[in-house]
Every structure is written in C-alpha cells, then in structure tokens.
Amino acid sequence: MTKKETIIFDDDAFEEGGFEDTLTITDQRDQTYLDEWIAYYRDYAREGASATYIPALAEADASQLGIVMARPDGTMLKAGDHDVPFTLQSISKVISFIQVCLDYGISEVLEKVDVEPTGDAFNSILRLELHKPGRPFNPMINAGALTVASMLCERTPEGKVSSTLDLLEAMLGKRPGINEQVFESEWETAHRNRAMAYYLKENGFLDCPVEDALNVYLKACSIEVHTEDIAKIGLILAYDGYDPVTDQRHFPIEVARLTKALMVTCGMYNASGKFAARVGLPSKSGVSGGIMTVVSERAGSRYSPVPHGGGIGVFGPAIDDYGNSIGGSLLLAQLAKDWDLNIF
Amino acid sequence: MTKKETIIFDDDAFEEGGFEDTLTITDQRDQTYLDEWIAYYRDYAREGASATYIPALAEADASQLGIVMARPDGTMLKAGDHDVPFTLQSISKVISFIQVCLDYGISEVLEKVDVEPTGDAFNSILRLELHKPGRPFNPMINAGALTVASMLCERTPEGKVSSTLDLLEAMLGKRPGINEQVFESEWETAHRNRAMAYYLKENGFLDCPVEDALNVYLKACSIEVHTEDIAKIGLILAYDGYDPVTDQRHFPIEVARLTKALMVTCGMYNASGKFAARVGLPSKSGVSGGIMTVVSERAGSRYSPVPHGGGIGVFGPAIDDYGNSIGGSLLLAQLAKDWDLNIF
Amino acid sequence: MTKKETIIFDDDAFEEGGFEDTLTITDQRDQTYLDEWIAYYRDYAREGASATYIPALAEADASQLGIVMARPDGTMLKAGDHDVPFTLQSISKVISFIQVCLDYGISEVLEKVDVEPTGDAFNSILRLELHKPGRPFNPMINAGALTVASMLCERTPEGKVSSTLDLLEAMLGKRPGINEQVFESEWETAHRNRAMAYYLKENGFLDCPVEDALNVYLKACSIEVHTEDIAKIGLILAYDGYDPVTDQRHFPIEVARLTKALMVTCGMYNASGKFAARVGLPSKSGVSGGIMTVVSERAGSRYSPVPHGGGIGVFGPAIDDYGNSIGGSLLLAQLAKDWDLNIF
Amino acid sequence: MTKKETIIFDDDAFEEGGFEDTLTITDQRDQTYLDEWIAYYRDYAREGASATYIPALAEADASQLGIVMARPDGTMLKAGDHDVPFTLQSISKVISFIQVCLDYGISEVLEKVDVEPTGDAFNSILRLELHKPGRPFNPMINAGALTVASMLCERTPEGKVSSTLDLLEAMLGKRPGINEQVFESEWETAHRNRAMAYYLKENGFLDCPVEDALNVYLKACSIEVHTEDIAKIGLILAYDGYDPVTDQRHFPIEVARLTKALMVTCGMYNASGKFAARVGLPSKSGVSGGIMTVVSERAGSRYSPVPHGGGIGVFGPAIDDYGNSIGGSLLLAQLAKDWDLNIF
Structure with missing residues (x-):
C-alpha cells in the first residue's frame, strides 16, 4: 500500500x-x-x-x-x-450521562442540562453568562458534565463515582480502576473546571458541593480502560x-x-x-x-x-x-x- | 383517538x-x-x-x-x-448549498463556510467578530447562506438565482416561481441580513457585491412551493x-x-x-x-x-x-x- | 423648598x-x-x-x-x-489598590491588572475568556480586585487584610473592625467570586491560593466604617x-x-x-x-x-x-x- | 538633551x-x-x-x-x-456630538446613544447584539457616531454634513474642506461601518437611510484641518x-x-x-x-x-x-x- x-x-x-x-x-x-x-x-x-x-x-x-x-x-x-491502557477523559461524559438518565429519568436530566451543540471550546464559560438562566448547553462539554456529576453525587462523592463504575462493570464484566496519578494531576490543575463549577453553583445548576462534583467528574475522567x-x-x-x-x-x-x-x-x-x-x-x-x-x-x-x-x-x-x-x-x-x- | x-x-x-x-x-x-x-x-x-x-x-x-x-x-x-403554497425561506439554504457544491466542489465550498453548529440564533453576528478570520460557522445560518449565495452569483444575480431554480426544476419536474410580494417584504426589512453581508464582505467571505448576494439569498428564500x-x-x-x-x-x-x-x-x-x-x-x-x-x-x-x-x-x-x-x-x-x- | x-x-x-x-x-x-x-x-x-x-x-x-x-x-x-455604620464593599477596592501600589509599585501592579473601563457588570466573567491573556480590565471590578487581593496576600490572609486595615488606621486615626456577620454572609454566597478567582488562577493572574485571595477580598469588603x-x-x-x-x-x-x-x-x-x-x-x-x-x-x-x-x-x-x-x-x-x- | x-x-x-x-x-x-x-x-x-x-x-x-x-x-x-494638513477622522465625532446636542438637546441625544465606555475596539459590533435594545454605548465609537450622524441628517446628507462644517467654520473663522480622496477611499472600504449602520437600523437607532448616515459620518471623518x-x-x-x-x-x-x-x-x-x-x-x-x-x-x-x-x-x-x-x-x-x- x-x-x-x-x-x-x-x-x-x-x-x-x-x-x-x-x-x-x-x-x-x-x-x-x-x-x-x-x-x-x-x-x-x-x-x-x-x-x-x-x-x-x-x-x-x-x-x-x-x-x-x-x-x-x-x-x-x-x-x-x-x-x-488510557484514561477515559471526556468519554466518561457518555457513561455518566447514561447513568444519570437511569437515576433520574431523561426529563429531569434535561431540565438541568440542554442537548444543544455550541461551537465553543469544551471549557468555555462564556455561554453561562450570555444565556439566561445559565443552563449548560449539553452534557458533552465540561459545564454540562459537571452538572451531571453533581446529580450523580448523593452523600459522598466516593460513593457516587462508584455508580459510574458500577455501570462500567456491568457492561465490561470487570471493574475498571482509577488512575490515581492522572486524577491527582487533574485535581491540582482544575482551576478552570472549578471556575465553571462555581459559576454553575451560582446559577443553580450544581446540586452538590462544588468539590464533590469536581471529585466525581475528575474521578470519572481518570478511569483507566x-x-x-x-x-x-x-x-x-x-x-x-x-x-x-x-x-x-x-x-x-x-x-x-x-x-x-x-x-x-x-x-x-x-x-x-x-x-x-x-x-x-x-x-x-x-x-x-x-x-x-x-x-x-x-x-x-x-x-x-x-x-x-x-x-x-x-x-x-x-x-x-x-x-x-x-x-x-x-x-x-x-x-x-x-x-x-x-x-x- | x-x-x-x-x-x-x-x-x-x-x-x-x-x-x-x-x-x-x-x-x-x-x-x-x-x-x-x-x-x-x-x-x-x-x-x-x-x-x-x-x-x-x-x-x-x-x-x-x-x-x-x-x-x-x-x-x-x-x-x-x-x-x-408557501415560501421556502431557510429550506432554500439546503438547495443553494447543494448547488454551490455542484458548482465549486465540496472542498472549495468548505474553505468559505464551515460545517459547525453554533447554538446561536440564525441571525446572530457575534461569532463573526469573536472567531478569526470570521468564516461563517455553517451554511444553514444566515451568515453562511449569504456566503453561499455570493458564490452562486456570477455576473448577474438574476442569472444566478436561476441556478437554484434550475436545480429545483430538475428535481421537481416543474419550475417554481418567486413570490414577489414576500421578496419585496424581505428585501425592505433585511437590515440585519445586510449588516451580516457587509461584515462578511469586510472579512473576505463574500465574493460578489453585497446587494447581489442579498438579492440571490432573498430570492431563494421567496421561492414558492x-x-x-x-x-x-x-x-x-x-x-x-x-x-x-x-x-x-x-x-x-x-x-x-x-x-x-x-x-x-x-x-x-x-x-x-x-x-x-x-x-x-x-x-x-x-x-x-x-x-x-x-x-x-x-x-x-x-x-x-x-x-x-x-x-x-x-x-x-x-x-x-x-x-x-x-x-x-x-x-x-x-x-x-x-x-x-x-x-x- | x-x-x-x-x-x-x-x-x-x-x-x-x-x-x-x-x-x-x-x-x-x-x-x-x-x-x-x-x-x-x-x-x-x-x-x-x-x-x-x-x-x-x-x-x-x-x-x-x-x-x-x-x-x-x-x-x-x-x-x-x-x-x-456600614461595610465598605467595593469602596475597599480603592484602599486595597492604593495599598498594593505601595507594596509593589505602580508598574508591577499594572502588569497584573489593566486600568481600562469595560461597560460590563462588576461580576462579569466574559472578558477574561474573550481577551487574551485574561488580565483583568481594571481593579474596580471584582476580577481586578481579586488579583489585587492576591497580591496583598503574603503568607496568611489574616496577616494581609491587616495591611489594608493598617492603611485605613493610619488615615482614619482608628482601626476599623470587620463586620463578621456580613463577612460570613458574603463568604457563603461567593460562588461567582470563586468562579472568577479560579478563572484568574488558570490564567496566571492570581498569585496566592484562591481561598486566601477570597478571604482577603471579602474581609476588605466587610470592613465597617x-x-x-x-x-x-x-x-x-x-x-x-x-x-x-x-x-x-x-x-x-x-x-x-x-x-x-x-x-x-x-x-x-x-x-x-x-x-x-x-x-x-x-x-x-x-x-x-x-x-x-x-x-x-x-x-x-x-x-x-x-x-x-x-x-x-x-x-x-x-x-x-x-x-x-x-x-x-x-x-x-x-x-x-x-x-x-x-x-x- | x-x-x-x-x-x-x-x-x-x-x-x-x-x-x-x-x-x-x-x-x-x-x-x-x-x-x-x-x-x-x-x-x-x-x-x-x-x-x-x-x-x-x-x-x-x-x-x-x-x-x-x-x-x-x-x-x-x-x-x-x-x-x-490631515483629516479629522474620529476627532470629528466630538464636533458632530456637540452639533447634535445643539440640534436636539442633551436629553434627546442621550436617548439614542449612551455615554458609557466599553473596553472594546472602536469598530466592534458585539455589544449591539449582547445588550438589548442595542443602543450604542457612546458617541466616540463608530456605532454611536453613526447614530449621531443619522440624527444630523435631515433631508440630504449634503446639507447636513454642512451643519458640522458650519460649527467648525464658526469656531475656526474659516470653512474647512473635505479631502475627497480620503472620503472616496473610506467610502469604498466602509464594509464594517455599513454592517454596523444596518445593525443600528434594525434596532431602531438610525434615523435616516443607511447610505445617508454613512455619507455624513465619512464626510465628517474626511474634513481636512x-x-x-x-x-x-x-x-x-x-x-x-x-x-x-x-x-x-x-x-x-x-x-x-x-x-x-x-x-x-x-x-x-x-x-x-x-x-x-x-x-x-x-x-x-x-x-x-x-x-x-x-x-x-x-x-x-x-x-x-x-x-x-x-x-x-x-x-x-x-x-x-x-x-x-x-x-x-x-x-x-x-x-x-x-x-x-x-x-x-
């Protein structure tokens, strides 16, 4: 060839x-x-x-x-x-979205996050200010994924990333692990995700404490497959x-x-x-x-x-x-x- | 029922x-x-x-x-x-896009207009200023459709809306007419489309005179079907x-x-x-x-x-x-x- | 009258x-x-x-x-x-700006924060994304004031809001207190300020930990006069x-x-x-x-x-x-x- | 030295x-x-x-x-x-603003154009879409100056740039001329100003035909002093x-x-x-x-x-x-x- x-x-x-x-x-x-x-x-x-x-x-x-x-x-x-082996990163947004639909039903999820493409970069915060009331445009960009993560949180973030892991385990027939080195690295440099999470919190689109939502979100990103x-x-x-x-x-x-x-x-x-x-x-x-x-x-x-x-x-x-x-x-x-x- | x-x-x-x-x-x-x-x-x-x-x-x-x-x-x-009977309005964007692809080939068309959704209203001008070099995001919003219309223009706008009409005639087996009343109404109130067309002109994404591009675009919108x-x-x-x-x-x-x-x-x-x-x-x-x-x-x-x-x-x-x-x-x-x- | x-x-x-x-x-x-x-x-x-x-x-x-x-x-x-009695709120931005100029000199301060009006609301985050490299436009809006607060931070935020208080004490001949009730209220509802602070951190315009900068900023806002x-x-x-x-x-x-x-x-x-x-x-x-x-x-x-x-x-x-x-x-x-x- | x-x-x-x-x-x-x-x-x-x-x-x-x-x-x-000799360009915005205040009174002028700085470039169009109802932020940027120019227009643009020239003549004791070469050059490349003028027209902030407002505005820019x-x-x-x-x-x-x-x-x-x-x-x-x-x-x-x-x-x-x-x-x-x- x-x-x-x-x-x-x-x-x-x-x-x-x-x-x-x-x-x-x-x-x-x-x-x-x-x-x-x-x-x-x-x-x-x-x-x-x-x-x-x-x-x-x-x-x-x-x-x-x-x-x-x-x-x-x-x-x-x-x-x-x-x-x-590699970490899921944004692919985890699909898994978490499916899980949150299972937990809440499609309708309730769509009240919190729209399904509209934006043309903006995945970590853009602009639209949350430009469009009232600041509902994230879709669950495949960081803003929407953070809202989804916050919905997955119940009591403890530890407990809740496990719901994503549970779904993965069911589908894969084995429980994937979290790459702790990647997670630490993301956690420490997550300034922009934190900014977005606090902005969502202000607008009423983050149901749990910011740090918990970030934990669930970044843990899901760090799942190794x-x-x-x-x-x-x-x-x-x-x-x-x-x-x-x-x-x-x-x-x-x-x-x-x-x-x-x-x-x-x-x-x-x-x-x-x-x-x-x-x-x-x-x-x-x-x-x-x-x-x-x-x-x-x-x-x-x-x-x-x-x-x-x-x-x-x-x-x-x-x-x-x-x-x-x-x-x-x-x-x-x-x-x-x-x-x-x-x-x- | x-x-x-x-x-x-x-x-x-x-x-x-x-x-x-x-x-x-x-x-x-x-x-x-x-x-x-x-x-x-x-x-x-x-x-x-x-x-x-x-x-x-x-x-x-x-x-x-x-x-x-x-x-x-x-x-x-x-x-x-x-x-x-009704006028095509934005449905004409599809016909004109197909025609311009026939005229220039896909690659040349995509140099002038992207194929990315925006999340913005069809008549939004924001993105042309925010994103350099101001290429319209897709041919289904007004900005992109105006660029497409300008590519369809050759010598006379009259001649060129007819290329869209030709394609329609070939597909439908009859030549649709233009609702002149609707066209006049659109032409007179096209301030925002004109604003967009001039902005595109400034950025180099409008190949013909603004008035010609508008004529082709609004004529296509006014085709009655x-x-x-x-x-x-x-x-x-x-x-x-x-x-x-x-x-x-x-x-x-x-x-x-x-x-x-x-x-x-x-x-x-x-x-x-x-x-x-x-x-x-x-x-x-x-x-x-x-x-x-x-x-x-x-x-x-x-x-x-x-x-x-x-x-x-x-x-x-x-x-x-x-x-x-x-x-x-x-x-x-x-x-x-x-x-x-x-x-x- | x-x-x-x-x-x-x-x-x-x-x-x-x-x-x-x-x-x-x-x-x-x-x-x-x-x-x-x-x-x-x-x-x-x-x-x-x-x-x-x-x-x-x-x-x-x-x-x-x-x-x-x-x-x-x-x-x-x-x-x-x-x-x-009332709390300074944004009036404190003036005091902190003067203090940071005393600490660093005007030139060094202006490298971190511009002096350009924006036309946007005091808590707007848009401009930090739209304009590279994300330097806050002026120290009188929240973004700029947070950058100033971060410069005032040395080791402990406690120590550093006291530099603002020191300047006030020198000028007023008495040391104003902090209205703790107001401070608590602001601290708990500071989601948008936190969002802004993390965004500034990401862009390199926040010199200390986010929580410290917020502490200094909100304490200064809560000074009672x-x-x-x-x-x-x-x-x-x-x-x-x-x-x-x-x-x-x-x-x-x-x-x-x-x-x-x-x-x-x-x-x-x-x-x-x-x-x-x-x-x-x-x-x-x-x-x-x-x-x-x-x-x-x-x-x-x-x-x-x-x-x-x-x-x-x-x-x-x-x-x-x-x-x-x-x-x-x-x-x-x-x-x-x-x-x-x-x-x- | x-x-x-x-x-x-x-x-x-x-x-x-x-x-x-x-x-x-x-x-x-x-x-x-x-x-x-x-x-x-x-x-x-x-x-x-x-x-x-x-x-x-x-x-x-x-x-x-x-x-x-x-x-x-x-x-x-x-x-x-x-x-x-040189052309006034944006300095003419001051003269035209004074003239329009003389013609209409301050209050009526301020209904059509605000007096707020923006932090944006002089030819930015963003703000007209972002802020309802699209009133230009101030008369020193192009958008505001076009609104002012439209207010200066009565019947003929020719007649009305002369009101600006009249004010200049009164102040200078001689009537300045218009540099026609510069005017032609600006007129032919005024795509972005035209875009802005049509946008203002759409929003109701341009009182005369777009071409007349542009004529007055660009003639005023081309006054030689x-x-x-x-x-x-x-x-x-x-x-x-x-x-x-x-x-x-x-x-x-x-x-x-x-x-x-x-x-x-x-x-x-x-x-x-x-x-x-x-x-x-x-x-x-x-x-x-x-x-x-x-x-x-x-x-x-x-x-x-x-x-x-x-x-x-x-x-x-x-x-x-x-x-x-x-x-x-x-x-x-x-x-x-x-x-x-x-x-x-």
Whole structure:
C-alpha cells in the first residue's frame, strides 16, 4: 500500500481529495486492511502531540495508534496499539450521562442540562453568562458534565463515582480502576473546571458541593480502560442499550438513542459538525486520545466487518487543537468511507 | 383517538412523558393515522403564531398543518393542509448549498463556510467578530447562506438565482416561481441580513457585491412551493442524490451525505440539538412553517409507510421562538417514534 | 423648598430637565442646604431597595441617606443618617489598590491588572475568556480586585487584610473592625467570586491560593466604617495622598492621581461613564450604599463649602441596578451642579 | 538633551520609569522645550506605522510629529510638523456630538446613544447584539457616531454634513474642506461601518437611510484641518464652549462639560482608561494621527505655558494598535507630567 492523501479535519488535506481517491481493498482481509491503515496513519499522528494541559497525559507516546472493533457475535478485530491502557477523559461524559438518565429519568436530566451543540471550546464559560438562566448547553462539554456529576453525587462523592463504575462493570464484566496519578494531576490543575463549577453553583445548576462534583467528574475522567473496553460499550450503544453477546439490557432504548444523537451533534468537541459531515458516525472523544464509536445495527453495511452493527474503540494520544485524536479521526474517516458506515 | 401527551421542544411537555405513552396504531391505516394526528396537533399549533419579522409571512393562518410523504415508488401519502403554497425561506439554504457544491466542489465550498453548529440564533453576528478570520460557522445560518449565495452569483444575480431554480426544476419536474410580494417584504426589512453581508464582505467571505448576494439569498428564500415539493426533495436526499422515481441522479452521494449531516447538526436553527435528540431525522425548517425531512434508505423501518426510505414534507406556519413549525415538529416527533424512524 | 425634578441615571428624569432647573441657594447656609436636599432625595431612595445578593445587606433601611463633607481645615459638615455604620464593599477596592501600589509599585501592579473601563457588570466573567491573556480590565471590578487581593496576600490572609486595615488606621486615626456577620454572609454566597478567582488562577493572574485571595477580598469588603470615614479618605485623595489636617503623607502623588483617574473611568460600576458625564466627580461606590467622592484641591469652587477641595462621604443603602446608591448619586449630582464642582 | 525612557502605553516603557525620570526644564524656554521633545519622540514614532485600513491614510509619513498650544490670549505655541494638513477622522465625532446636542438637546441625544465606555475596539459590533435594545454605548465609537450622524441628517446628507462644517467654520473663522480622496477611499472600504449602520437600523437607532448616515459620518471623518485648528477647538472646550479670543459662545457649558467627560472616559479608543490614568487630559484622537486635547481653565497650572487653560493640538500619523498617535500620546504624557496638567 502506498501513501496517499486522506481525510483530515485540516481543510487542506480534505481538499486534496481524501474522499475521492482510496484503495480498493474489498479483496483484502479486514485484518490486513486495519494493520496497514494503522501503520499509515501513525505517521500523521507523529506530527501531533499529546494533551499538555494535564501534566500526566503529556507523557504519552504520540506515535501510538490502535483499534478494536467489537461485533455482536462476541468476536473482536484488533490492530495496532490496542493494549495500551488510557484514561477515559471526556468519554466518561457518555457513561455518566447514561447513568444519570437511569437515576433520574431523561426529563429531569434535561431540565438541568440542554442537548444543544455550541461551537465553543469544551471549557468555555462564556455561554453561562450570555444565556439566561445559565443552563449548560449539553452534557458533552465540561459545564454540562459537571452538572451531571453533581446529580450523580448523593452523600459522598466516593460513593457516587462508584455508580459510574458500577455501570462500567456491568457492561465490561470487570471493574475498571482509577488512575490515581492522572486524577491527582487533574485535581491540582482544575482551576478552570472549578471556575465553571462555581459559576454553575451560582446559577443553580450544581446540586452538590462544588468539590464533590469536581471529585466525581475528575474521578470519572481518570478511569483507566483499554481500547477494547470502549469498543464494547460502543457495541452496547449500537444495540440501543442491549448487549447481544451477554444477552443483557443495560439501559433503555430511549436513553441509547438520545446518547447517540448527542454523540453526533456534540461528541467530538467543537469539531463535532465537521466529524459528522466527514465521517458520519456517532462518536465521543477524550483528550487522552480515545474515541468511542458506534455503528448502529441498521447502519452496519454489508461491505464492512460489522454488517449488523458494532462498536469501535480507537486510541491515539496525539490530539489536534480541538482535543480529538488525529490518527484516530483519520482512521475512522477511512473506515467509514471504505466500508460505507456513514449514517447519513 | 383521544388527546394525549406528546413530544414538544418545551421541556414540560417532554417531561410529561411524550416518549413513553403513545397510541398503538399498528392496526390503523396510515392515512387515518396521519389525518388524526394532523387534527390533534393543529390544536397545539393554534397556540403559536406565524413569523412576524417578515410582514408578508405574518398573514398566514396559524392553524394550518399539512404533511406529504413521498415514497420511492412514486406514490405519496398526503394529509391536512398540504395544498397551501408557501415560501421556502431557510429550506432554500439546503438547495443553494447543494448547488454551490455542484458548482465549486465540496472542498472549495468548505474553505468559505464551515460545517459547525453554533447554538446561536440564525441571525446572530457575534461569532463573526469573536472567531478569526470570521468564516461563517455553517451554511444553514444566515451568515453562511449569504456566503453561499455570493458564490452562486456570477455576473448577474438574476442569472444566478436561476441556478437554484434550475436545480429545483430538475428535481421537481416543474419550475417554481418567486413570490414577489414576500421578496419585496424581505428585501425592505433585511437590515440585519445586510449588516451580516457587509461584515462578511469586510472579512473576505463574500465574493460578489453585497446587494447581489442579498438579492440571490432573498430570492431563494421567496421561492414558492407546496408541501409535496419538499417531500420530493427529501426523497432525493434519502436516495443520496438519486431520484428512484424518475431514475435520475441530481447530485453525488458525497454531497447528499454532507447535506444530511448538516441538516442533523444545524438544520433546525438553534434547536437542532434538541430535534436530533428527540426526533432524530435529518430535517431543515423555514420560518414560513415548512420542514423538509429525510428518511434515508437504510433508516426506513418496516413499521412505517416508508420501509425503504422516503421524503417527508410538513407545513404549519405557527412557529416557535427558534423559528420551527410547532405543529410540524410535534407531528414529526410522533411519526419518528411510532414508526421507528430515528436514525440513531 | 418645593419638590422638583433632578438628575438621576434614569434618562427620563434626566430628560425632564434636572440640570436646567434648580433652586438658587447661594443665600442659604450650607447646613440648611444639605438638610433640605437630604430630606428631598430620601423620597427617591425609598423607591429603591438595598442589595439582596448578600443576605446581610438586605436588612438595611432603604430610606436612610446621610452625607459628610470633610474640609482641609479639619472641620466637617454633616447631615442626615451620617452616623449609621456600614461595610465598605467595593469602596475597599480603592484602599486595597492604593495599598498594593505601595507594596509593589505602580508598574508591577499594572502588569497584573489593566486600568481600562469595560461597560460590563462588576461580576462579569466574559472578558477574561474573550481577551487574551485574561488580565483583568481594571481593579474596580471584582476580577481586578481579586488579583489585587492576591497580591496583598503574603503568607496568611489574616496577616494581609491587616495591611489594608493598617492603611485605613493610619488615615482614619482608628482601626476599623470587620463586620463578621456580613463577612460570613458574603463568604457563603461567593460562588461567582470563586468562579472568577479560579478563572484568574488558570490564567496566571492570581498569585496566592484562591481561598486566601477570597478571604482577603471579602474581609476588605466587610470592613465597617461610618460616612465620615470615607469623607476623610476622600479628603486625603483630594490632597494627592497628603492629609492636610494631620500634616501626614500616606501615599505618593502618582498613586493618588492614578486612583482618581480610575474612580472617574471605573468607579461607579458600569454607570461610571454616565456618572462622569452627569456629575463629574471622582467617586467610588459600594453595594452597601456608600459613595466616596473627591473634590480635588484645584476643582474646589468658591461657591462651595470646599473651595480648597475636600472629601465627601455619602451613605444611602437603596441602590439602583448598577449597584450605586440612588439617593447618594442624586445628592452628589445636585451638589456638583449647584456648587460647580464638576472637574470637566 | 539625551535619550531616555518615557511614558508609553506599552507597560514595559511605563515600568521603566517614564514618570519618574525626566529633564528639569523649568529654566528652558517653552519653545525650546517643545522643539526638543518633538525631536525626541519622533524617533519613537518612526517605529510605528500610519493607519493601513484606509488606503489613503497609509501614505502618511510616520516620522512626522507636530504640536500647537492655543492660549486664551490668542497666542499660539507651535513646534514640529504643525503645518501638515490631515483629516479629522474620529476627532470629528466630538464636533458632530456637540452639533447634535445643539440640534436636539442633551436629553434627546442621550436617548439614542449612551455615554458609557466599553473596553472594546472602536469598530466592534458585539455589544449591539449582547445588550438589548442595542443602543450604542457612546458617541466616540463608530456605532454611536453613526447614530449621531443619522440624527444630523435631515433631508440630504449634503446639507447636513454642512451643519458640522458650519460649527467648525464658526469656531475656526474659516470653512474647512473635505479631502475627497480620503472620503472616496473610506467610502469604498466602509464594509464594517455599513454592517454596523444596518445593525443600528434594525434596532431602531438610525434615523435616516443607511447610505445617508454613512455619507455624513465619512464626510465628517474626511474634513481636512491643521494642528492649530484642533488646538483652537480644544481652547473653546477648555472655556466651556466660549471662545475667549473672539469673545463668542459656541455652545452651552453643559454640552462642553459632557463632551469633556466623554473625552476622558471614551476619547482615546479602548486605551481611554490608560490615557486617563497616565496622562489625565480630556483628549480625542483620530486614526490619521491627530489628538485634540483640553486643558480646562481650572486645570491649567502655573508651571505651564497655559496657566489659565488652553487647547492642545497634536499630529503624528504613526499610530498604535488602539488607533492613537504614538508620538502624540508620548508628547502629551510628557507635557502633562512636566507642567502638572493632569486633571486628577
């Protein structure tokens, strides 16, 4: 396989024709396909850098790139650096949102947090002042996630991040741990999140003490997973809350649909519109380099290794200015195009 | 059929359980179903009001509500006030966007206008000052649509709105007219659009004289159609640019996919996120009360009258604060739920 | 003296001719003049309300109004409710700013906080995000005052609010106390100030721990004084840092000039421009209803009881939407006009 | 005289001690003093550049610097490039504001335009959207000046810029001309001003057709004057609307006071706060490099050549990022310090 242009959020690369010119790989085995593209996009990733605003994340190896595809029959396709542990970061916003919907019901949650994309950076505070009464615009930006975290708090924050961990344990069949080093690092540099939390408190959109909400929020961000874990959760979302492998329902269809809609409109930070336009797969990214992607049952195409839908986990710590994995985004764009997975 | 709760953008109604409690109608004929829901939602619409900022639109009858569903076999389901002519308004943004992609190619268009939702009102100018270099965030808000209109201008504006009309004529099999009364009314009250156009000009995102761009933009807004016309265009979008009835391709798959992604993230003004979350169908609304909706081929469900996808046109001139038809939004939410059309 | 129209920030009253039509009082004794106007403007004040966002302030009697004029010969003119103790609130921003200039020198202070008016409310956070690198616009809004407070902090906040108290003690000849009830009330409801402090911390404009800066800031706000105390400080500012009564210099001329310029451009919250235009006296207000005003030596007019300059203290707890004493503002406008004290 | 550090808006220069370390010049003749400082600050100016956004202004010689001081006895001190003609640009905002107050009365003017500084750039449009109902914040920024221009328009714009010219002719004893080359240049590149004017129109703050208001506004900006002309107007403002040389009153005291207050809080673009803090003289600048400054009668110091007040005109076309003459600002700061002219 020779190098060639591909899709990237950078308009130049996009313009150079990523969508138009691609390998015909229908006759290649899926594994080979994934291996080759991983190798190819690793070079792009090397030009990026890992997140620097959280010291503990800055140490990641920018050239890493891995993928796992989870299928409804329980099999998985894996390629690249899929066995490197990483922290969920913003991907946890999806899990916490599902959990809070389970705890309170969709309607009560939506009173506290809207589901509208903003076009602003994930840590922007502007809108809380500009729009009365200061309800966060969606649960995928920090402001909304802090409101969700505050709803998850009952008595003790310790007790409540465990509700997020409980949901993860149920879905993954194992209880993930919290990376304490990352948590400490985030906790100590969380000035802007604290600013946002106090602002929400002032406006009546933070139900528990600020420090508790931050604790729950940052603990959830610091949950350590592997690529296959987020692929697995993607599979459950693809099946609208039901796990076809274990034959278990984890959350109702309505919650799954709402969550996937949110992933499309708000899941890739303030590049969500571009990602929807160019990739077209419900996805949620984190600044540690993970992307959790859903191929809904009806969106799975016969050309793909997931004809009946599935979940995709990607990990590549080199991120762009929006906070999304560079290699991961490119890889997903390639797959979506070659395998006709775009939901639109 | 008795009255009952339903989905509405108003959180209260949503909270009261719209999603949960609905009629079982699988045994009813589709026509009866549509007739009854039209009658039902007309009452909601009556509480709203037609657009007032364009004098000529203020005269519309707020109690009107109509629907047309266009199927790939050429048949159509129609109910309610489907035969009332109305102007495209913002729905024209979709047509012009497709046309400009045909004229310049996607890449060149995206250099001039981004595809990112904003959370701001359709006529907001803030973002052009806040974000350098002032590229409009997406072609579904006025700023972006003006940039698109300026690209459509060549020599004479007269000549160029005709390229939009040409595309419409090709798709509809007849050439729609321009409602000159509405155009005059818009032209005279277009202060804010003019402000935006001059601001874009200053920033280098308006390629032709301001007055020409406005002429093209407002002429396109004033194109008069019927509900079945937008249903028909929805059908062509559902088939990715191909008309299954006439066996004609009008635009490439890539343009169709991009357009549908934009409709999901930005199509319902700054209620797009809410509409995606609660209805989940690519749609574009206009302040005259029209909504053009797409049921993609793969999203059509076997429960529905459009198992192989189709287009839906809705018309109901009573609009909410966002600018979307109240009755139309509720009707679409009902259909999407009852017939399992949500793409997520 | 009969009732008549007067100056008020409300444009209507202003329009009705406040400036044009006033009593001729040159033949009245100054005391009588003050007594009568106090009585007159009390009625206006009654229509207002005391600050509600700090519970402890909400209890104040809205009909109170008092004034003290301090002259360079040590005599004072007093009228109305001049003996009611109140907390400094934002007036403390002036004292702390002077102190921090003494501690660090003007240049170092101005690196951390600009001296530019904003037009925004005192507790606005917008500008810290909109303008890089997030340096607060001036020390008279909360953001800037928090930066100043953080500079005043050395080891312990306890130790450092005492530097503000030290300056006050030197100027007043007595050490004011802190109203602990008010402090507690402010401390518990300081969510928005905390948000701002953390945001400043993130941007590098808060030199000490957030809680320490808040402690110093809110303690300074809670310092309890009488009207004559702020009149006395006004006198020292009028004499550019020198107390003509005790023959002591408290701060350099440059600091005094800078402070008075700031009071004119930023001293009356986001009504500073209006106050400069309509009253024209360097002043700083607080939400507890105090206003500290300076009649510079060269601005004192021969018509006035302060021909060689002096300080004016006003107290009237009914405040307008900007946070300024209603009765106090009107009274000062009357004085400035009748006695030709406007510096412009 | 050797080179040394001086005051500049750049904090570094300020910090290096401009205020503290200056020549002792009390024994020098004023003319020599001015000549030497002109020569000295010309070097600073050379580092700047003339305005580029109006093509016709870009040709100015950045090294020019001139000053004229107009005294109440009719004599003038002149130094440097005082005989170079230049266009008023924003200095015209002062003249037009005075004229509109004469035409309508202060109260009616203030209903249409506030007198509050903003901290935003002169051509910012943000605030018109953020603050309802969109009344411009002050007449010294473009938005407010356009509103003022629209009020000056009666039937024909031609007729109405002549009311501004009439006021100038009365004050200067000669009728200034309009630099048609500059006017054409501004007219053709006025996209942003047009945007602002249409926005104001939409909000109800533009009383005449947009093109007429722009014509009046840009014609007023293009009025050509010499440094002595603005010095002369400064003198009239210093004497509150009265010309002590010709013994004529041109406008009432109230208008003069209001105008001078506006010059202090808003006269030097969004460096007005800094200029008030560091120079302390009511001034209005224009992007062509002029600054019109007022030494009020009571602010004139016995150390200065204007012990009874006077007007200062400065011209130096190299401007800083705010739009203010670099050499001119430095020169005024030097004078204000050495001659004790600061009004605070």
